[in-house]
Amino acid sequence: MTASRAWDAPWRGSSRTMGEVLAERQGAVLHLTLSHPARRNALSLAMWQSLGAALQAASADASLRCVTIRGAAGHFAAGADIEEFPQVRASLQAVRRYHEDIIAPALDAIATCTHPTVALIEGVCVGGGLEIAAHCDVRLSCASARLGVPINRLGFPMAPDELSGLLALAGRALTLELLLEGRLLDAAEAYAKGLVARVVPEDTFAAEAALLVARIEAGAPLAARLNKALVRRLSAQVDPLGPAERAWAFSYADSRDHAEGVRAFLEHREPRFDGS
Amino acid sequence: MTASRAWDAPWRGSSRTMGEVLAERQGAVLHLTLSHPARRNALSLAMWQSLGAALQAASADASLRCVTIRGAAGHFAAGADIEEFPQVRASLQAVRRYHEDIIAPALDAIATCTHPTVALIEGVCVGGGLEIAAHCDVRLSCASARLGVPINRLGFPMAPDELSGLLALAGRALTLELLLEGRLLDAAEAYAKGLVARVVPEDTFAAEAALLVARIEAGAPLAARLNKALVRRLSAQVDPLGPAERAWAFSYADSRDHAEGVRAFLEHREPRFDGS
Amino acid sequence: MTASRAWDAPWRGSSRTMGEVLAERQGAVLHLTLSHPARRNALSLAMWQSLGAALQAASADASLRCVTIRGAAGHFAAGADIEEFPQVRASLQAVRRYHEDIIAPALDAIATCTHPTVALIEGVCVGGGLEIAAHCDVRLSCASARLGVPINRLGFPMAPDELSGLLALAGRALTLELLLEGRLLDAAEAYAKGLVARVVPEDTFAAEAALLVARIEAGAPLAARLNKALVRRLSAQVDPLGPAERAWAFSYADSRDHAEGVRAFLEHREPRFDGS
Numbered sequence: 055m056t057a058s059r060a061w062d063a064p065w066r067g068s069s070r071t072m073g074e075v076l077a078e079r080q081g082a083v084l085h086l087t088l089s090h091p092a093r094r095n096a097l098s099l100a101m102w103q104s105l106g107a108a109l110q111a112a113s114a115d116a117s118l119r120c121v122t123i124r125g126a127a128g129h130f131a132a133g134a135d136i137e138e139f140p141q142v143r144a145s146l147q148a149v150r151r152y153h154e155d156i157i158a159p160a161l162d163a164i165a166t167c168t169h170p171t172v173a174l175i176e177g178v179c180v181g182g183g184l185e186i187a188a189h190c191d192v193r194l195s196c197a198s199a200r201l202g203v204p205i206n207r208l209g210f211p212m213a214p215d216e217l218s219g220l221l222a223l224a225g226r227a228l229t230l231e232l233l234l235e236g237r238l239l240d241a242a243e244a245y246a247k248g249l250v251a252r253v254v255p256e257d258t259f260a261a262e263a264a265l266l267v268a269r270i271e272a273g274a275p276l277a278a279r280l281n282k283a284l285v286r287r288l289s290a291q292v293d294p295l296g297p298a299e300r301a302w303a304f305s306y307a308d309s310r311d312h313a314e315g316v317r318a319f320l321e322h323r324e325p326r327f328d329g330s
Numbered sequence: 331m332t333a334s335r336a337w338d339a340p341w342r343g344s345s346r347t348m349g350e351v352l353a354e355r356q357g358a359v360l361h362l363t364l365s366h367p368a369r370r371n372a373l374s375l376a377m378w379q380s381l382g383a384a385l386q387a388a389s390a391d392a393s394l395r396c397v398t399i400r401g402a403a404g405h406f407a408a409g410a411d412i413e414e415f416p417q418v419r420a421s422l423q424a425v426r427r428y429h430e431d432i433i434a435p436a437l438d439a440i441a442t443c444t445h446p447t448v449a450l451i452e453g454v455c456v457g458g459g460l461e462i463a464a465h466c467d468v469r470l471s472c473a474s475a476r477l478g479v480p481i482n483r484l485g486f487p488m489a490p491d492e493l494s495g496l497l498a499l500a501g502r503a504l505t506l507e508l509l510l511e512g513r514l515l516d517a518a519e520a521y522a523k524g525l526v527a528r529v530v531p532e533d534t535f536a537a538e539a540a541l542l543v544a545r546i547e548a549g550a551p552l553a554a555r556l557n558k559a560l561v562r563r564l565s566a567q568v569d570p571l572g573p574a575e576r577a578w579a580f581s582y583a584d585s586r587d588h589a590e591g592v593r594a595f596l597e598h599r600e601p602r603f604d605g606s
Numbered sequence: 607m608t609a610s611r612a613w614d615a616p617w618r619g620s621s622r623t624m625g626e627v628l629a630e631r632q633g634a635v636l637h638l639t640l641s642h643p644a645r646r647n648a649l650s651l652a653m654w655q656s657l658g659a660a661l662q663a664a665s666a667d668a669s670l671r672c673v674t675i676r677g678a679a680g681h682f683a684a685g686a687d688i689e690e691f692p693q694v695r696a697s698l699q700a701v702r703r704y705h706e707d708i709i710a711p712a713l714d715a716i717a718t719c720t721h722p723t724v725a726l727i728e729g730v731c732v733g734g735g736l737e738i739a740a741h742c743d744v745r746l747s748c749a750s751a752r753l754g755v756p757i758n759r760l761g762f763p764m765a766p767d768e769l770s771g772l773l774a775l776a777g778r779a780l781t782l783e784l785l786l787e788g789r790l791l792d793a794a795e796a797y798a799k800g801l802v803a804r805v806v807p808e809d810t811f812a813a814e815a816a817l818l819v820a821r822i823e824a825g826a827p828l829a830a831r832l833n834k835a836l837v838r839r840l841s842a843q844v845d846p847l848g849p850a851e852r853a854w855a856f857s858y859a860d861s862r863d864h865a866e867g868v869r870a871f872l873e874h875r876e877p878r879f880d881g882s
Contacts, residue, residue, distance in 0.1 A: 116605060170510045191506045206825025211832035218840050223503050226841050227775050230743040231803045233833040234722045235821045247800065248523065251507045269511045273482025274587040275605040280487035281509040284579055288494050289502050290566030290842030303836055311826040329668060329827040392881060446786045467782045499779050524799065527783045545787045549758025550863040551881040556763035557785040560855055564770050565778050566842030 073097070073135065075104035076126070082119040083267055084112050084169075087126050088183075094132035095125040097182045099142050099156055101135075105186070106160030113168040119278070120270045121167060122263070123190060124174040125183070128198070133181025136208070136319050149307040154300075157182065158215035164189040165219060165286070170270045170278050174263050175199045175250065180238065184249075185216045188223040191282065194266055195241045195250035196259040202238035207325060209315020214295055214303045222289065224249060349373070349411065351380035352402070358395040359543055360388050360445075363402050364462075370408035371401040373458045375418050375432055377411075381462070382436030389444040395554070396546045397443060398539070399462060400450040404474070409457025412484070412595050425583040430576075433458065434491035440465040441495060441562070446546045446554050450539050451475045451526065456514065461492045464499040464525075467558065470542055471517045471526035472535040478514035483601060485591020490571055490579045498565065500525060625649070625687065627656035628678070634671040635819055636664050636721075639678050640738075646684035647677040649734045651694050651708055653687075657738070658712030665720040671830070672822045673719060674815070675742060676726040677735070680750070685733025688760070688871050701859040706852075709734065710767035716741040717771060717838070722822045722830050726815050727751045727802065732790065737768045740775040740801075743834065746818055747793045747802035748811040754790035759877060761867020766847055766855045774841065776801060 073090025086108055088095040095101075105123075112121050125131050143152045164171055164186065173187035176196040184201050187193050195201075203220070205212060212220065212233060221229050228247050231237075241253040254262040270278065295303065306312050311327045318325035349366025362384055364371040371377075381399075388397050401407050419428045440447055440462065449463035452472040460477050463469050471477075479496070481488065488496065488509060497505050504523050508515075517529040530538040546554065571579065582588050587603045594601035625642025638660055640647040657675075664673050677683050695704045716723055716738065725739035728748040736753055739745050747753075755772070757764065764772065764785060773781050780799050784791075793805040806814040822830065847855065858864050863879045870877035 119605075170506075191503075191510055193503075206822075206829050206833075209826040209829055211829045211836060214836055214840060217833075217836055221837065221840055225501075225777075225800070226837055227743075227745075227800065227803070229837055230722075230834065233837070234743055234825065234830055235818065236825055237821060246522070246798070248501070248503065251503070266511065269513060270482075273510065273512055274485040274591055274601070274603040276582050276585055276587055277482050277485055277487045277591075278510055280579065280582055281482075281493075282506065284487060284490055284493055285497065285502055285505055285509075287571070287575070288490060288497055288568055291568055292840055292843055295839070299839070303832065306828050306832055309828055311828055315826055315829075325826070327826040329671075395881075446782075467779075467786055469779075501777075522798070524777070524779065527779070542787065545789060546758075549786065549788055550761040550867055550877070550879040552858050552861055552863055553758050553761055553763045553867075554786055556855065556858055557758075557769075558782065560763060560766055560769055561773065561778055561782055561785070563847070563851070564766060564773055564844055567844055 072100040075101055075108055077108055082117060082271060084108075084115075084118055084121045086121065086123045088123070088131045088186075089126035090135070091127040093135060093137070094129040094178050095127075095183070096132045096135035096137075097186075098135040098138055099152070102156050102160045102182075106163040109160070109163035109167050109171075113163070113166070116168075118169050119275050120170050120172065120267050122172045122174055122267060123164075123186060125176065125179075129177035130173070130175045130179035130199070131183030131186065132178045133183055133205075136316065139316050140320070146304065146307040150300075150304050153213035153304070154215065157185075157213065161185060161189045161216060161219055168279055168282075169275070170282065172263070172266060172270070174259075175201070176256075176259065181205055182216075185219060189219045192266065192270075193250040194259075194263055195244060195253045197241050197253055197255050199241040199244065199250070199253075200238045201241075201244045201249055202236065203232045204236035204238065206233065206236040207315060208319055209309070209312040209325060209327060210306055211303075214300070218292070348376040351377055351384055353384055358393060358547060360384075360391075360394055360397045362397065362399045364399070364407045364459075365402040366411070367403045369411060369413070370405040370454050371403075371459070372408045372411035372413075373462075374411040374414055375428065378432050378436045378458075382439040385436070385439035385443050385447075389439070389442070392444075394445050395551050396446050396448065396543050398448045398450055398543060399440075399466060401452065401455075401459070405453035406449070406451045406455035406475070407459030407462065408454045409459055409481075412592060415592050416596070422580065422583040426576075426580050429489035429580070430491065433461075433489065437461060437465045437492060437495055444555055444558075445551070446558065448539070448542060448546070450535075451477070452532075452535065457481055458492075461495060465495045468542065469526040470535075470539055471520060471529045473517050473529055473531050475517040475520065475526070475529075476514040477517075477520045477525055478512065479508045480512035480514065482509065482512040483591060484595055485585070485588040485601060485603060486582055487579075490576070494568070624652040627653055627660055629660055634669060634823060636660075636667075636670055636673045638673065638675045640675070640683045640735075641678035642687070643679045645687060645689070646681040646730050647679075647735070648684045648687035648689075649738075650687040650690055651704065654708050654712045654734075658715040661712070661715035661719050661723075665715070665718070668720075670721050671827050672722050672724065672819050674724045674726055674819060675716075675738060677728065677731075681729035682725070682727045682731035682751070683735030683738065684730045685735055685757075688868065691868050692872070698856065698859040702852075702856050705765035705856070706767065709737075709765065713737060713741045713768060713771055720831055720834075721827070722834065724815070724818060724822070726811075727753070728808075728811065733757055734768075737771060741771045744818065745802040746811075746815055747796060747805045749793050749805055749807050751793040751796065751802070751805075752790040753793075753796045753801055754788065755784045756788035756790065758785065758788040759867060760871055761861070761864040761877060761879060762858055763855075766852070770844070
């Protein structure tokens with residue numbers, strides 16, 4: 055599977071091997087599906103780029119009223135596609151490019167989407183999957199969902215542009231709980247902690263999702279857009295990170311433990327961290 | 331009913347037709363009641379002004395220790411009195427006057443009240459009703475309560491000075507859920523999502539409200555006032571909107587869909603929004 | 607008990623009378639125990655100083671991976687040791703020294719600790735106890751816990767450096783509810799309101815605490831430290847208080863009601879506040 059990847063254009067793989075983002079329009083609603091079924095929709099670089107491009111195109115289409123994001127085959131997304139890391143995220147420079155030039159713009163395209171965005175969460179929704187869901191406006195969860203950010207086992211912290219969206223949704227205490235423990239929450243705990251708007255059983259999930267979208271569609275589009283933009287404008291402010299702070303946020307990239315965490319994952323073994 | 335209103339002084343109506351805010355003092359506690367029973371206490375311009383004036387007077391009265399706000403006849407408040415809109419909110423200029431000169435000062439008078447403020451919520455608490463409750467310090471909910479902001483069906487977004495108070499209570503995710511879906515939450519869901527401090531059954535609601543007020547009264551007034559002021563001062567900051575941003579926040583006022591939303595409400599029919 | 611205290615060095619008392627902070631290291635984890643069992647671990651000035659010093663030493667020890675804080679004998683901490691107040695907190699100047707020079711640095715040492723910090727909460731966790739827990743990264747609660755800030759009965763507000771940490775955890779609405787009512791929350795309500803990450807029964811509390819710490823230990827230390835520091839950096843900002851604002855925040859110290867609240871507590875009687 056990795057043999058088909060070309061180093062000089064790692065995200066140009068075929069949809070069969072690299073995963074893809076499927077788009078289907080129904081009336082005024084755009085349905086996006088994260089699809090990488092063999093890997094529980096683990097997010098390849100190609101998928102991040104497709105997702106960002108799809109959201110940007112949606113924002114420019116004034117005839118839309120709602121965008122949904124879900125995953126294929128019973129899972130939302132299992133986080134980053136770690137199998138790709140040796141190719142696309144193997145040096146400090148590549149780490150920053152991956153997070154700052156690929157993931158950050160995709161999440162920003164979700165957060166700034168003109169239209170209301172809805173994450174429809176089934177099964178695994180972890181790491182980058184939870185980041186995508188966190189940047190949507192409303193999250194509907196199936197009872198099957200498990201949410202979390204187990205990247206402490208991979209030896210790296212959440213990148214700042216990804217963290218800010220999780221913080222805006224989860225607040226400081228829950229964000230630290232998720233990041234420091236790396237534990238997955240089931241749907242009920244995720245609801246109790248405010249990560250999702252509602253939890254519905256599997257057999258009514260599709261119907262509840264349709265009702266949610268219908269309620270959004272029934273509202274005035276201009277009101278929805280202004281509400282979204284005003285909420286962003288009136289949310290608590292944080293000074294943007296400066297260049298030195300960004301360098302600090304990625305200072306782990308050349309560490310032994312970061313390499314060990316990724317290698318252990320790829321070798322299906324427990325990582326051995328020594329703090330260096 | 332609208333025949334009695336004069337355009338040049340729309341809030342000078344009689345209390346029978348325009349609604350009123352009743353005030354009753356018991357010891358060191360001021361009890362305010364939103365009363366417009368024929369319209370589930372829908373908030374007329376006259377009521378907003380009375381409410382603001384009552385809170386300002388309360389703040390100046392150092393002998394008080396607590397202010398409660400409730401609604402008459404089993405409801406908190408059903409939001410703005412839409413019947414008034416053709417008279418008092420029919421142009422861009424009137425929309426801004428209504429929100430910036432009438433509602434914003436009333437909510438600010440609640441938020442900056444010297445004394446602890448308690449919202450006692452029964453029945454419908456939507457739109458402007460929820461805004462009032464959100465600006466109080468503590469919210470006690472009866473099991474009968476239903477809370478939400480269904481203004482997406484009216485074709486307009488929440489005004490910025492109103493939105494900031496809801497955001498401070500509900501956070502970004504719940505605020506967007508309420509605004510974009512327009513769904514009402516029952517008391518249990520409102521509690522689970524942090525909109526209210528407690529939910530109590532109808533038959534003990536009055537007794538629990540009295541206990542809550544008694545606990546506040548038992549504390550040192552000076553400590554309560556400093557706690558309130560310090561919490562305000564130490565809450566996350568947002569740059570105030572500039573004039574251009576305020577104009578943008580109200581840019582919907584002359585839109586077709588805004589007119590359609592209000593007209594459809596008054597004609598008791600579904601609105602037909604086309605995004606313009 | 608008070609006879610052994612010297613005015614000129616009030617925190618130099620013996621551990622038997624003044625309480626102490628016990629430290630025990632197990633592998634890469636430092637376990638701190640607030641111990642003042644005769645007073646449900648009420649926090650003496652000596653204990654605040656020991657706690658701060660322990661956290662600062664822990665931060666400097668790169669071989670640690672986690673710090674836990676608990677209380678001795680079934681309680682976390684019953685707040686400040688009010689018995690000390692006549693000696694250590696009897697004038698405006700002493701009040702500011704107590705809060706700004708003793709408590710604030712101790713809480714800051716927790717909040718800025720290099721390593722993940724876990725509060726293990728049993729029994730009473732009020733006032734200063736809740737402040738300590740709020741400044742930790744993760745809070746595990748035993749079903750026996752009761753949490754709150756009943757200082758309104760003592761006639762003084764929460765000091766600003768203490769309040770900011772509670773606000774960061776609890777948000778504006780819950781902070782005001784706790785401060786204005788002074789009511790204690792049981793573990794279930796504290797969980798529902800986001801004050802603690804989980805509630806576990808007494809008989810599994812120790813085992814769950816060990817699992818929580820093990821999950822933290824299993825992660826890469828560098829990732830944990832960067833996650834902590836980034837969450838701090840990216841949390842909503844507030845302008846620091848200026849000197850005049852600090853003076854205002856402590857302006858209650860010479861009030862009649864403040865003296866009355868402390869005196870009534872020491873005399874085991876209800877306080878009589880008159881607002882002056």
